[in-house]
Amino acid sequence: xxxxxxxxxxxxxxxxxxxxxxxxxxxxxxxxxxxxxxxxxxxxxxxxxxxxxxxxxxxxxxxxxxxxxxxxxxxxxxxxxxxxxxxxxxxxxxxxxxxxxxxxxxxxxxxxxxxxxxxxxxxxxxxxxxxxxxxxxxxxxxxxxxxxxxxxxxxxxxxxxxxxxxxxxxxxxxxxxxxxxxxxxxxxxxxxxxxxxxxxxxxxxxxxxxxxxxxxxxxxxxxxxxxxxxxxxxxxxxxxxxxxxxxxxxxxxxxxxxxxxxxxxxxxxxxxxxxxxxxxxxxxxxxxxxxxxxxxxxxxxxxxxxxxxxxxxxxxxxxxxxxxxxxxxxxxxxxxxxxxxxxxxxxxxxxxxxxxxxxxxxxxxxxxxxxxxxxxxxxxxxxxxxxxxxxxxxxxxxxxxxxxxxxxxxxxxxxxxxxxxxxxxxxxxxxxxxxxxxxxxxxxxxxxxxxxxxxxxxxxxxxxxxxxxxxxxxxxxxxxxxxxxxxxxxxx
Numbered sequence: 125x126x127x128x129x130x131x132x133x134x135x136x137x138x139x140x141x142x143x144x145x146x147x148x149x150x151x152x153x154x155x156x157x158x159x160x161x162x163x164x165x166x167x168x169x170x171x172x173x174x175x176x177x178x179x180x181x182x183x184x185x186x187x188x189x190x191x192x193x194x195x196x197x198x199x200x201x202x203x204x205x206x207x208x209x210x211x212x213x214x215x216x217x218x219x220x221x222x223x224x225x226x227x228x229x230x231x232x233x234x235x236x237x238x239x240x241x242x243x244x245x246x247x248x249x250x251x252x253x254x255x256x257x258x259x260x261x262x263x264x265x266x267x268x269x270x271x272x273x274x275x276x277x278x279x280x281x282x283x284x285x286x287x288x289x290x291x292x293x294x295x296x297x298x299x300x301x302x303x304x305x306x307x308x309x310x311x312x313x314x315x316x317x318x319x320x321x322x323x324x325x326x327x328x329x330x331x332x333x334x335x336x337x338x339x340x341x342x343x344x345x346x347x348x349x350x351x352x353x354x355x356x357x358x359x360x361x362x363x364x365x366x367x368x369x370x371x372x373x374x375x376x377x378x379x380x381x382x383x384x385x386x387x388x389x390x391x392x393x394x395x396x397x398x399x400x401x402x403x404x405x406x407x408x409x410x411x412x413x414x415x416x417x418x419x420x421x422x423x424x425x426x427x428x429x430x431x432x433x434x435x436x437x438x439x440x441x442x443x444x445x446x447x448x449x450x451x452x453x454x455x456x457x458x459x460x461x462x463x464x465x466x467x468x469x470x471x472x473x474x475x476x477x478x479x480x481x482x483x484x485x486x487x488x489x490x491x492x493x494x495x496x497x498x499x500x501x502x503x504x505x506x507x508x509x510x511x512x513x514x515x516x517x518x519x520x521x522x523x524x525x526x527x528x529x530x531x532x533x534x535x536x537x538x539x540x541x542x543x544x545x546x547x548x549x550x551x552x553x554x555x556x557x558x559x560x561x562x563x564x565x566x567x568x569x570x571x572x573x574x575x576x577x578x579x580x581x582x583x584x585x586x587x588x589x590x591x592x593x594x595x596x597x598x599x600x601x602x603x604x605x606x607x608x609x610x611x612x613x614x615x616x
Contacts, residue, residue, distance in 0.1 A: 395443045403516075481598045
């Protein structure tokens with residue numbers, strides 16, 4: 125009570141001093157009346173309360189602004205003229221094709237491919253055959269159907285809008301790809317909100333969260349795979365893996381058994397989108413933060429038998445959608461649709477996937493590299509978290525670099541790491557939060573800003589073929605370094 129009275133007295137004194145300094149042509153005996161003073165105090169408190177709420181929501185406001193910016197950029201690049209025809213390209217054609225196959229053509233062997241890709245919407249620059257021969261002389265889709273499941277609501281909206289807008293209901297007319305680009309922005313929103321929530325669990329401040337969220341979008345290849353290739357699986361995997369990280373971390377903080385079901389649904393979808401991303405379960409020790417918490421979480425899970433069994437059933441049911449498709453399309457439950465494409469775990473390309481000029485992660489998106497400074501602070505604070513984190517990072521790098529085409533074809537930077545951006549941003553935020561030296565903090569922020577700009581420049585270069593989609597070398601890289609010729613011509 126005394127503190128409140130003292131605080132009010134101080135505020136009152138300040139207000140009176142401010143008022144006394146203001147010129148008043150017609151002084152009034154009521155100028156310092158109790159009603160005026162109470163009104164001024166209430167106004168000040170309301171303003172302070174509003175400012176505090178605004179600061180508390182800073183990161184969410186930043187996310188909203190990012191989504192607005194991404195929508196504007198996407199609409200300018202992809203929705204006008206004939207640009208919409210290139211929204212769904214390359215592998216994305218295979219991911220998406222399940223939707224028209226099921227809901228329009230009822231053709232699980234994709235015989236409609238001939239009329240759509242080779243005739244009606246043929247373009248030599250965008251042509252891509254996503255089909256592959258399989259068992260019993262049946263043609264099937266090479267790719268997994270999880271991305272299509274994530275896109276389903278937007279496909280149905282596009283189908284409805286196409287119906288009332290008199291567009292062709294063939295699954296490929298203008299509104300269908302436009303809604304897929306909107307789907308990518310939606311899942312970006314989901315992923316960023318989950319990332320923001322995770323950073324909150326790590327007690328990262330609002331300003332730091334805002335800075336890291338901006339960096340995650342504009343300083344990595346997340347920007348490219350949201351705007352330029354929204355039909356690829358990576359933005360959807362980013363969203364669901366970010367969700368997994370958040371809910372798993374939340375589970376270890378609360379041991380709420382209801383979260384087991386949510387985590388199971390998310391994991392099932394992660395597996396259906398891209399089975400190799402099931403590796404995310406090996407991040408659980410790091411998210412637990414402590415060996416005792418990990419043991420306690422494991423004990424809580426196995427003792428909640430109903431949730432555990434139900435959760436396992438959910439994972440199996442979701443993942444079995446792919447096997448059901450194989451059965452209906454070929455008569456066999458188990459089909460390997462990638463032909464001769466394999467992992468070669470005896471010949472990983474670890475240095476190449478990280479540092480090569482061809483497709484090195486740290487060369488084209490160096491924010492990933494600078495984020496690893498966060499491992500130092502985990503080393504100082506928790507050896508368990510440090511070793512769990514390093515083990516997981518080594519695991520995914522080793523596995524991804526063991527794929528027969530370690531550079532993953534046409535892609536900006538190493539696209540297989542887009543899914544795990546939330547993890548790298550946790551490390552970046554921890555560094556930002558723990559830095560004590562003012563000079564080091566300034567250098568750190570300057571480096572991030574520079575790498576964000578560099579990433580945007582290189583994204584532009586890749587989009588306009590200044591950076592080749594798969595044949596880059598050291599000489600080509602430095603010859604084209606920071607070249608922005610086409611953009612400058614457009615400006616002048």
